[in-house]
Amino acid sequence: xxxxxxxxxxxxxxxxxxxxxxxxxxxxxxxxxxxxxxxxxxxxxxxxxxxxxxxxxxxxxxxxxxxxxxxxxxxxxxxxxxxxxxxxxxxxxxxxxxxxxxxxxxxxxxxxxxxxxxxxxxxxxxxxxxxxxxxxxxxxxxxxxxxxxxxxxxxxxxxxxxxxxxxxxxxxxxxxxxxxxxxxxxxxxxxxxxxxxxxxxxxxxxxxxxxxxxxxxxxxxxxxxxxx
Numbered sequence: 251x252x253x254x255x256x257x258x259x260x261x262x263x264x265x266x267x268x269x270x271x272x273x274x275x276x277x278x279x280x281x282x283x284x285x286x287x288x289x290x291x292x293x294x295x296x297x298x299x300x301x302x303x304x305x306x307x308x309x310x311x312x313x314x315x316x317x318x319x320x321x322x323x324x325x326x327x328x329x330x331x332x333x334x335x336x337x338x339x340x341x342x343x344x345x346x347x348x349x350x351x352x353x354x355x356x357x358x359x360x361x362x363x364x365x366x367x368x369x370x371x372x373x374x375x376x377x378x379x380x381x382x383x384x385x386x387x388x389x390x391x392x393x394x395x396x397x398x399x400x401x402x403x404x405x406x407x408x409x410x411x412x413x414x415x416x417x418x419x420x421x422x423x424x425x426x427x428x429x430x431x432x433x434x435x436x437x438x439x440x441x442x443x444x445x446x447x448x449x450x451x452x453x454x455x456x457x458x459x460x461x462x463x464x465x466x467x468x469x470x471x472x473x474x475x476x477x478x
Contacts, residue, residue, distance in 0.1 A: 272375050272427045274368045276469035277320045280425075282437070284461030286311040286335050289440070292342060294451040302345040304392070304450035305353065305457075308337035313459050319363060329361035329382060331419075335457070348450070350395030355443070355455070357388040359419050378425045378433075386417040388443050390455070398449060408449065415455070417443030425465065433465040 288306045315333035322328055337353040363382035369375050390413055397408035423437030443455040 272430060275321075275467040277318070278425075278433065278465050278467045280315075280317045280319070280433070280435070280463045280465035282313070282315040282317060282333075282461045282463045284313055284437075284459050286313045286337075287458045287460075288337070289456040289458060290454070293344075294453075296451075301451045302342045302347050303452050304340070304348050304351060305337065305452050305455050307340050307342045307348065308353065309339040309341055311335065311337045311457070313461065315461070317361075319361075321365070325365045325367055327363040327365060327380075327382075329363050329384075331357075331359045331361060331384075333357050333359070335459075347398070348394060352393045353455075354391040355388050356391075357386045357417070357419075357441075357443075359384045359386040361419070361421075376427050378427075379423070380425070381420075381422050383420050384418070386419050386441065386443070388415050388417055388455075389413075390415055390443070390445060390447075392447060392449050394449055411447055411449050413445075413447060415443045415445045417441060417455075423463070425463065427467070431467050433463070433467060435463040435465065437461050437463060 288308060288311065290303065290306045292303050292306050294301050294303050313333055313335040315331055317329055317331040319327045319329035333356075335355040335357075337355075340348045340351045342348075361382040361384035363380050366374055366377075366379040368378070392411045394409045419439060419441045421437050421439035423435055425433045425435030427433050437459075439459045439461070441457055441459070445452060445455050
């Protein structure tokens, strides 16, 4: 996936470098989608107690998101991201405890971002590199096909749970302007949430995301004059 993204960006850069000069902008809206990879051990260990991890044994996961960024002052930007991550296909060679389980995360993250300097021509006229960091709040939804071992019978639902959990995200990426309004890009991010639930033993949800982006730029900076 990464190889294809890089090839597309290089092809776009060669075209844009010949075709036009890009005007700086103040705001952009990005749609993102990509693959997610759980980080951590497949087993949860607490002293002599050991159990399979719910999060780190999912075999399929993907993410989608919408992000808005606004340049407050070069090279700084503020951003807000709304993202959804789905974890499916749980499997563990040593246990079938969470077979059929699924996990869904919906998060909101305000971000503080630093960008590479914008130039009136050359590479940094077309390409924007960036790094951002921000606190996150996530709505976590868990579904189990069967209750955990030892769960008492009663009115409480030991198969489904929804709860809030705080987290933090870090992201590195690059965007290529293919026109005055349109950008494409790629990013690599890491997210970490601190969780607690009676349905599973994990104390955190940590994952990396490799994503592709397409964006629309708004609010051209009109303080500078550019060649036609």
